[in-house]
Amino acid sequence: MFVKIIASIGPASSAPETVERMARAGANAFRLNFAHGNPEQWKQFVEAVREAEKKVGKPIALIGDLRGPSVRLGTLENPVEAKKGEIIVMKLANEAKGGDEKVVPVPVPHFFEVVDVGDLIVMDDGRVRLRVVDKPSPDEIEVVAVTDARITSRKAVVIRGKDYELPAISDYDLKCIEFAIENDFDYISLSYVRRAEDLEILKSILHKKGRPDIGVIAKIETRSAVENLDSIMDVADVVMVARGDLGMIFSLEDIHYYQTLIVSKCISRGKPVIVATQLLESMIENPVPTRAEVVDISTAVEQGVDALMLTGETSIGKHPVEAVTWLKKVIDHTEARMGDKLEAIARAARCRHFDLGYRFVRGVIELAEDLEAKFITFSMKGNTPRMMASIRPKMKLFVASNNWKALRKISILWGVHPFYVEAQSYDEGLAKAFSEAKRLGYVNIGDIAVLTYGLREEKQYVEILKVAEA
Missing domain, CATH: 3.20.20.60 (Phosphoenolpyruvate-binding domains)
Structure with missing residues (x-):
């Protein structure tokens, strides 16, 4: 995957x-x-x-x-339900009873500074849409329900076409x-x-x-x-x-x-x-x-x-x-079933300018692709697998590390299959990565495997092996 x-x-x-x-x-x-x-x-x-x-x-x-x-609603004791065309009041407050009162609390003064008559207010991923029809006071507005609406506590409040200038x-x-x-x-x-x-x-x-x-x-x-x-x-x-x-x-x-x-x-x-x-x-x-x-x-x-x-x-x-x-x-x-689409994604990912590190990564990835090999790497910080995933390789990346933080962070990246090995050096880590990959069934007898380790100041290392035994 x-x-x-x-x-x-x-x-x-x-x-x-x-x-x-x-x-x-x-x-x-x-x-x-x-x-x-x-x-x-x-x-x-x-x-x-x-x-x-x-x-x-x-x-x-x-x-x-x-x-x-963001701006979120305050606490509603009861949901506010309105039919299309009904009027609802939004006022500066932390909480409100809701229900038949049709009053919705907004505990953020900045909201009332930004909103104007005619604005469209959207909530709950677009399910609630309200049009501002009046602003009777600096801390209160009246809105009409554009569609039937059910409003509950602490929903995010968006004003279509406007951003809030609040602290990040x-x-x-x-x-x-x-x-x-x-x-x-x-x-x-x-x-x-x-x-x-x-x-x-x-x-x-x-x-x-x-x-x-x-x-x-x-x-x-x-x-x-x-x-x-x-x-x-x-x-x-x-x-x-x-x-x-x-x-x-x-x-x-x-x-x-x-x-x-x-x-x-x-x-x-x-x-x-x-x-x-x-x-x-x-x-x-x-x-x-x-x-x-x-x-x-x-x-x-x-x-x-x-x-x-x-x-x-x-x-x-x-x-x-x-x-x-x-x-x-x-x-x-x-x-x-991606076929040519996978090729197109890889081309798009590889058309940008590459520094020396990226050129090495691209070269070793394309070597593995040409050989239809299994790819195994050892990384201590996760930088190399991040670069590898970014160029969208057409095979899985089996990535070992002695750093749980690095493994967790790269677990959401394209094609990366992370696993832990105990190691004190890159050479030891790569050797253990290969052994563990065989144990886990990532590589099998007869497979060609390309092995490399994380980018460092020293010369890069690449090894090509044919798996003779599991």
């Missing part, structure tokens, strides 16, 4: 046995959304993932998702970052990124706290992020096409265009890319996907993404394990 699976963890999937089943079904990483829950619950989620990692025997990445500069990292986000550091998360994703400076702030915080090894994921879900994509890619370790809010900022009919644009730019720049949201939305309720969802997944796979991420399907859905199972099944079947 080239394309990896990220599953969001939540109330529906937090039981340790469910996490383990999702990992066995194909999940390579788990995402924890810091917008929901509390540290006590998060700690249980983390423990469940790390326990599953031990039982399943493969590195699993942990991703913490920050709220970022809130005080709440800082607490979440501390939690991620204390619990050894592998990546932190920042929501509502607008410009490269937003990511630089997060990276600076991690560096000052002594954790520059935690990767930073830029969620592309604002108009500004799309406009500033090139500079954002310069700073981000990974880019995510966050289709939920992207589909509220832009018209739905434009989402395929923007997904294709972002993915193709990432591949041409060698930047890992994830596609997320509504891949299997119907499986929140149903045990099987729709035909359209299967086609959507196949399209993303054929575009050459590194990973696909399930959100509500696994965090709140009724069938979290089945969702992972179906996603893997569709990925596998699509990859088996």
Whole structure:
């Protein structure tokens, strides 16, 4: 499998046995959304993932998702339900009774500074659409329901065509970052990124706290992020096409265009890319996907993404394990029939300028492809496999390391199959990687194997072997 699976963890999937089943079904990483829950619950989620990692025997990445500069509703005692054409009041408050009162709290003053009469407000991945019809006071607006609407607590509030000028990292986000550091998360994703400076702030915080090894994921879900994509890619370790809010900022009919644009730019720049949201939305309720969802997944796979991420399907859905199972099944079947599309992805990934290190990586990858060989490498930091995955090799990359952090981080990359070996040097690591690859069945008698180790200041090392014994 080239394309990896990220599953969001939540109330529906937090039981340790469910996490383990999702990992066995194909999940390579788990995402924890810091917008929901509390540290006590998060700690249980983390423990469940790390326990599953031990039982399943493969590195699993942990991703913490920050709220970022977003506006969310306050707490509603009861959901607010409105028919199309009904008026709802949105006011500056932390909480409201909701229900028949038709009053919705927004605890962020900046929201009322930005919103104007005529604006379209979108919530809940586009299910709720409200048009602003009056602004009777600086901290209150009246909206009309464009469609039937059911509004619940703490939903993100998007104003179509506008971005909020809020701090990139809130005080709440800082607490979440501390939690991620204390619990050894592998990546932190920042929501509502607008410009490269937003990511630089997060990276600076991690560096000052002594954790520059935690990767930073830029969620592309604002108009500004799309406009500033090139500079954002310069700073981000990974880019995510966050289709939920992207589909509220832009018209739905434009989402395929923007997904294709972002993915193709990432591949041409060698930047890992994830596609997320509504891949299997119907499986929140149903045990099987729709035909359209299967086609959507196949399209993303054929575009050459590194990973696909399930959100509500696994965090709140009724069938979290089945969702992972179906996603893997569709990925596998699509990859088996890619043919010329795989060639096209590889060409797109290899047409950029390469420095000396990338030239070595490209050369050894193409050598293995020409020989139809199995590829085995040993890396201490994960830099070499990241470069290798970025040029979209046409065979699996069996990557060994003595560094669990590196293994977890590369587990979400295209074609990488990571495993642990105990080693004190590159030569020892590569020898043990070959032995372990044989033991795990990655290489068999008669296979040709190309072996190399991580890039260093010294001469590069490549060995070609024909496996004579298992």
